[in-house]
Amino acid sequence: MRTQTFTTAxxxxxxxxxxxxxxxxxxxxxxxxxxGVQCGVNPGLPGFSAADEKGVWKGIDVDVCRxxxxxxxxxxxxxxxxxxxxKERFTALATGEVxxxxxxxxxxxxxxxxxxxxxxxxxxYDGQGFLVKNKLGVKSAKKLNxxxxxxxxxxxxxxxxxxxxxxxxxxxxxxxxxxxxxxxxAFEAGRCDVLTSDASQLYSLRLKLAKPDxxxxxxxxxxxxxxxxxxxQGDDEWFKIVRWTLFAMINAEELGVxxxxxxxxxxxxxxxxxxxxxxxxxxxxxxxxxxxxxxxIKQVGNYxxxxxxxxxxxxxxKIARGLxxxxxxGGIQYAPPIR
Amino acid sequence: xxxxxxxxxxxxxxxxxxxxxxxxxxxxxxxxxxxxGFLIYTTYNTLHNMEARGISTGFGFLSRPAGFGIxxxxxxxxxxxxxxxRTFVVGLLNTILVSGLGVILATILGFIIGVARLSKNWLIAxxxxxYIEIFRNIPLLxxxxxxxxxxxxxxxxxxxxIQIGASTYLSRRGLYTxxxxxxxxxxxxLWSAVAAIVGAVVxxxxxxxxxxxxxxxxxxxxxxxxxxxGLPTVAFFISGRPLSWEVPERGAFDFSGGFALIPExxxxxxxxxxxxxxxxxxxxxxxxxxxxxxxxxxxxxLGLRPSWTLRLVVIPQSMRVAIPPLTSQYLNLxxxxxxxxxxxxxxxxxxxxGTTLNQTGQAVEVISMTMAVYLTISLLxxxxxxxxxxxxxxxxR
Numbered sequence: 001m002r003t004q005t006f007t008t009a010x011x012x013x014x015x016x017x018x019x020x021x022x023x024x025x026x027x028x029x030x031x032x033x034x035x036g037v038q039c040g041v042n043p044g045l046p047g048f049s050a051a052d053e054k055g056v057w058k059g060i061d062v063d064v065c066r067x068x069x070x071x072x073x074x075x076x077x078x079x080x081x082x083x084x085x086x087k088e089r090f091t092a093l094a095t096g097e098v099x100x101x102x103x104x105x106x107x108x109x110x111x112x113x114x115x116x117x118x119x120x121x122x123x124x125y126d127g128q129g130f131l132v133k134n135k136l137g138v139k140s141a142k143k144l145n146x147x148x149x150x151x152x153x154x155x156x157x158x159x160x161x162x163x164x165x166x167x168x169x170x171x172x173x174x175x176x177x178x179x180x181x182x183x184x185x186a187f188e189a190g191r192c193d194v195l196t197s198d199a200s201q202l203y204s205l206r207l208k209l210a211k212p213d214x215x216x217x218x219x220x221x222x223x224x225x226x227x228x229x230x231x232x233q234g235d236d237e238w239f240k241i242v243r244w245t246l247f248a249m250i251n252a253e254e255l256g257v258x259x260x261x262x263x264x265x266x267x268x269x270x271x272x273x274x275x276x277x278x279x280x281x282x283x284x285x286x287x288x289x290x291x292x293x294x295x296x297i298k299q300v301g302n303y304x305x306x307x308x309x310x311x312x313x314x315x316x317x318k319i320a321r322g323l324x325x326x327x328x329x330g331g332i333q334y335a336p337p338i339r
Numbered sequence: 340x341x342x343x344x345x346x347x348x349x350x351x352x353x354x355x356x357x358x359x360x361x362x363x364x365x366x367x368x369x370x371x372x373x374x375x376g377f378l379i380y381t382t383y384n385t386l387h388n389m390e391a392r393g394i395s396t397g398f399g400f401l402s403r404p405a406g407f408g409i410x411x412x413x414x415x416x417x418x419x420x421x422x423x424x425r426t427f428v429v430g431l432l433n434t435i436l437v438s439g440l441g442v443i444l445a446t447i448l449g450f451i452i453g454v455a456r457l458s459k460n461w462l463i464a465x466x467x468x469x470y471i472e473i474f475r476n477i478p479l480l481x482x483x484x485x486x487x488x489x490x491x492x493x494x495x496x497x498x499x500x501i502q503i504g505a506s507t508y509l510s511r512r513g514l515y516t517x518x519x520x521x522x523x524x525x526x527x528x529l530w531s532a533v534a535a536i537v538g539a540v541v542x543x544x545x546x547x548x549x550x551x552x553x554x555x556x557x558x559x560x561x562x563x564x565x566x567x568x569g570l571p572t573v574a575f576f577i578s579g580r581p582l583s584w585e586v587p588e589r590g591a592f593d594f595s596g597g598f599a600l601i602p603e604x605x606x607x608x609x610x611x612x613x614x615x616x617x618x619x620x621x622x623x624x625x626x627x628x629x630x631x632x633x634x635x636x637x638x639x640x641l642g643l644r645p646s647w648t649l650r651l652v653v654i655p656q657s658m659r660v661a662i663p664p665l666t667s668q669y670l671n672l673x674x675x676x677x678x679x680x681x682x683x684x685x686x687x688x689x690x691x692x693g694t695t696l697n698q699t700g701q702a703v704e705v706i707s708m709t710m711a712v713y714l715t716i717s718l719l720x721x722x723x724x725x726x727x728x729x730x731x732x733x734x735x736r
Binding site: 086087090091094095110111114115116117136143144145146147148153154155158159161162163166171172173174175176177178182185186189190191193232233234 | 512
């Protein structure tokens, strides 16, 4: 009896001690020990993150995660994907369930400020739009007074929708669902007149309709939706790695380096390319090898390749570069130099 | 001669740590301290960790403006000014509405099906059995999705809405009916209705007591019905008919004005009622079968018709057996109403623990509040049913 109580007391104390405050700073160590990056993604948004018939994850957000793994491990396949719904995405990141949230999340002040997370950059400059059926004969979002609008729960889309209709003195009836597929089903069934979401999602959702040509995306873009990856705050080391993943891809496109010519580009005389690919050493301070950017470009690609293959000309979505083009070609994707 | 008791054989007073009573108290104190300590430690640990990660804490978010729209609000709600606290109340009222209506509908339907299952008519009994087996065994979520997508969303489109009467329209956007607008002076009608109901209750009680004492019957139910309908109507007309109707009008896209019963509420209500009614039917059947057969035999011997026997003898006794499982079914229905998120009905879980949680990021506070609400509702239902059960209990000698 005495030994029993003693051992239980010791076990309880040990548990208490072990359960003490977790440290908030050593994500890179955890990732290296685990041997893979734990990436939070969208369960199924074509173009951004979706698993194909063979179960292979594809999309822009997926490629960002693979690029992070390429920097940390030199192998872009060392990633595990956690599909997250819109409700649990930020909590999953803030509590440590995933290392990086690459889930077409909009970078806003309240999310940066009060949720314990930090956004590292913008993968895709998007904006909110409206999808309506052609037969309604509506050509502008300002003529939507009194419409029923299908929207995803807990997103900036919901808030922007309310603001837009209020500012334009129109009324609307919200029909709120948990997943994009449900909003699409309800839109198709005629439960609502309008489907609102980020414009990129509208294009990809429209493809899922039985008759995609029956619906049209209205021209108005009513908000700024900069989509990008997010990490937990307080861990600068990991933050810098995720930030420079994106910058490496943008710089590579700017310098004309892509996954096909990266090996011959190693012999280039251009000092910027030499620094990018690690031929000329610089103090990058990312805790990775000098070939960090080389690994990203070779195994995943530069920004243009990733864009075109997932949402651009090489995909079913066929979205134009537009705002997401380089700053040298009319867009606003701009990365600090690697020197 | 009685031998003298040997003093040394009497058990001496037990030592402090061998005394079972002292030991019991000490252990209880230790366990309470342990539980309290664990709770305090967990709370402190959670708060400390959240602060270290930069997650905001506290309930201050309840007074910030929400900024999102809700499909069905039983109280005043605007996107611009209403706070997160108000979304909590709106969600709570929606949950209470669907749970309350669901409980009533499920009970009525369940009773009917349960009694039908015991019918001597083979067809009726088999139909009831089929109903129970089908709706008991299909997962509730599937049933909700079925009613929503396969039934209510296949009603006519808004352009081909069915017109019922002068200004009631049925379409897949919902059932639009005129809503009453109460003008001043309606309070007379309201108060007279209340007075009529109170009067009816008093009248019925008096009539029952009179019947027990003297055996004379009085048509109490008919008279109270006349009272409850007649008195408010008279007051209504005397005060100048202070009631107008707001009629739903067709806009470019949809109807506006009037009262709208959204298909989400209808689908959830129907699915919950039909599903829970299958369980309640079995509970009712169990209760009826638990009443000794001798009771109905004696009732027949006294000349009571089968329907009277069922109503006056068997069912009151079956309630004793049926009420505890019935309580569980009501609690299940209330908790199952959280499946509303699957079809977009704005109940407490969808609005507060879904949208508000996502917008504010304060998971711990929001989920604790939601859990507390469901716990309170469930405890209230159990309390009421336990009180009812005690009233119904057999008083044995």
